[in-house]
Amino acid sequence: MRKILRCFCLGWLLPDSAHNWKGEVVNVADGDTINVRRGKETVRIRLYGVDCPESRQKYGSEATEFARKLILGKKVRVEAVDTDQYGRTVGLVYVGHKLLNRELIRAGCAWVYSSCCKKQPLCRELTKLEERARKKKVGLWRDKRPTPPREWRKKHHRSQRGD
Numbered sequence: 001m002r003k004i005l006r007c008f009c010l011g012w013l014l015p016d017s018a019h020n021w022k023g024e025v026v027n028v029a030d031g032d033t034i035n036v037r038r039g040k041e042t043v044r045i046r047l048y049g050v051d052c053p054e055s056r057q058k059y060g061s062e063a064t065e066f067a068r069k070l071i072l073g074k075k076v077r078v079e080a081v082d083t084d085q086y087g088r089t090v091g092l093v094y095v096g097h098k099l100l101n102r103e104l105i106r107a108g109c110a111w112v113y114s115s116c117c118k119k120q121p122l123c124r125e126l127t128k129l130e131e132r133a134r135k136k137k138v139g140l141w142r143d144k145r146p147t148p149p150r151e152w153r154k155k156h157h158r159s160q161r162g163d
Helices: 002-019 061-072 100-104 124-137 149-161
Strands: 022-029 031-039 039-046 073-085 091-097
Touching: 002 031, 022 061, 031 073, 039 100, 039 149, 061 091, 061 100, 091 100, 100 124
Parallel strands: 039 091
Antiparallel strands: 022 031, 022 073, 031 039, 073 091
């Protein structure tokens, strides 16, 4: 019985340490996608629960610059949550005690990616921060009706195909 319990406990502990790791941010591709060097490999990270404007979209460069100033060249802790359809690690990224995902929402640089944000109570907190940024008209919320990235991507792809 002890052996079974020990195996269960070790199995329970391993995933946490395997999904949490440290590295250095070597590139900020856009507001919600970064590259982190982990040893000799570079891992592409898609931030969990946030959706920043695309690079060519209004406020896209502001979101990217905000993330760059906060994390580029710095040591970060990554808490892997999932892997997306493009093979990127989806995760939470901490620089010191700050969570980049949270800071982007607070600064009005991103929407909560509500269809993918299922990690409670974090997603509730992010939603409250987004509501606060909207009320204060911070960042992209200065616009009356900013275009969510999902809508912008659909329109952008349609116009490229000539639809």
